Amino acid sequence: MSSASRPPGEPGLLLRAVLALLLLAAAAGVALALVAGQVAPGLSGAVAAALPDSGASNPVTAVLLNFRGYDTLLEMAVLTAAVVGVWSLGPAPRIRETEPSPVLLGMNSVLIPLAPLICAYLLWAGSSRPGGAFQAGAVLAAAGVLFIISGRRPAVHLPAAPMSWGIVAGLGVFLAVALAVMPGGRELLEYPRGLAGALILLVETAATVSIALILAGLFIGGRPEDEP
Amino acid sequence: MNPGLLFDAVLVTVLLWVAWAALASRDLFRGIVLFIAFGLVLSMGWVRLGAPDVALAEAAIGAGIAGALLLATWARLPGKTEERPGDDLEGQERDHEQR
Known part of the structure; x- marks a missing residue:
């Protein structure tokens, strides 16, 4: 040419x-x-050695929520800031004005009830097997996206709290836990032994709710109408 | 031949092919759908590499949520007709003539 x-x-x-x-x-x-090239040995040995003290038997969860908890804390902050940025752009545009197709509604009636179940499993499995807050939150967010594109609202009557509370809950709980362990001469995010497992589950549960709301909020693409 | 190796070879080939097809697509919608397919194939690759955590994240976030966000953005692009800003209509016509 x-x-x-x-x-x-x-x-x-x-x-x-x-x-x-x-x-x-x-x-x-x-x-x-x-x-x-020579492959560096990495840190898998050090992680395996410290795993019994971490409060999680899945090494990925141990690294994300304990050894490198600071990184995950800042990631939650980044996600929260992303939604704040999207909301500042203006109110959410209306996505669907036409009646949703029967195929979508039929698929929703099968997939949406399964989503909380899969979400709960992934969250619980995260301590010992592949899973965790991010994957669980993404599955819950997918159910939210299905609701949004069908134009329907969930039939369950959730307590009428502003969406913004749920969005900051993950970062808030994580920060509160990170600071609450400090009395007694510990560093930020240095969980006390024995309590580490429970604290990680608490942080992950709050993070799951927030990640689901954040991802669904990004999909809405603006500030919801009933949000201040 | 080792069946695992054969599967990996097919996986790598499909992965590269879908990646190229998504990048070279003249139609933006088609490109997005191929990107979602790419994410799903890539998550299989992570499973083969022994990283099921990354595979879960890739399938849920890379293919699922990122795909949904891209489709939502695509639906909001201006343009009343079939034409959308990212589409290469001249390129599509040229492809059509060559066939």
Whole structure:
């Protein structure tokens, strides 16, 4: 193809060739490093050694909620700030004005009752098996998204608290726990032995609710009408 | 041939192919759907690498929520007709002529 017939905005042949060469070189470099390089031992040994004291038998949960709890605390802060940013853009636009299709409603009646069950399992399993607050919250958020696109409201009568309370609950509980363990000469987030498991479950439960509300709130794409 | 290795080879091939198809798609909606499919195939890859935690997160967040957010954004893009800002209509026409 000559450059004259090329549509505007599309890169030329030379630029494409240079980019392709650069990408190939980068890919070859990564492959070479993987094949020839020494793989560092990592921290799996240290994690396994400290696992009995962590309050969780799943090493991923132990790292996320105990050894590197500070990172997860800040991640919750980032998620909360993201919703604050979206809400500041303005009120949520109306998503659906037409009647939802029967297929969607039928699928909802099967999937939505299952979501809290899967959510609770993932949350509980997180201490010993793959699972945890983020996955559990995402499953609950998916049920929320299904409600939103069907234009229906949950038939259960939840206590009428503002959504913003639920959104900050995860960060709030995490911060409260992080600070509450400090008396007695402990560092921030240094859970007392014996209590670590219960505290992690408390933090994860609050985080699950908040993550579900945050992800569903991001999907709404603005401040809900009944929120101040 | 080792069946595990065969499965991995198919997985890598499908992963690269779906990734390319999602990036090269002329139709934005098609690209988003391919991105969701990419997330699901990638979560299978994480399972094969022995990281079920990452696989769960990838399926729930990478494919599920990110896909829903992309679709919600797509539905809100301006344009009354079938045409949307991200679509390459000229490219689609050219593809059509070549067939």
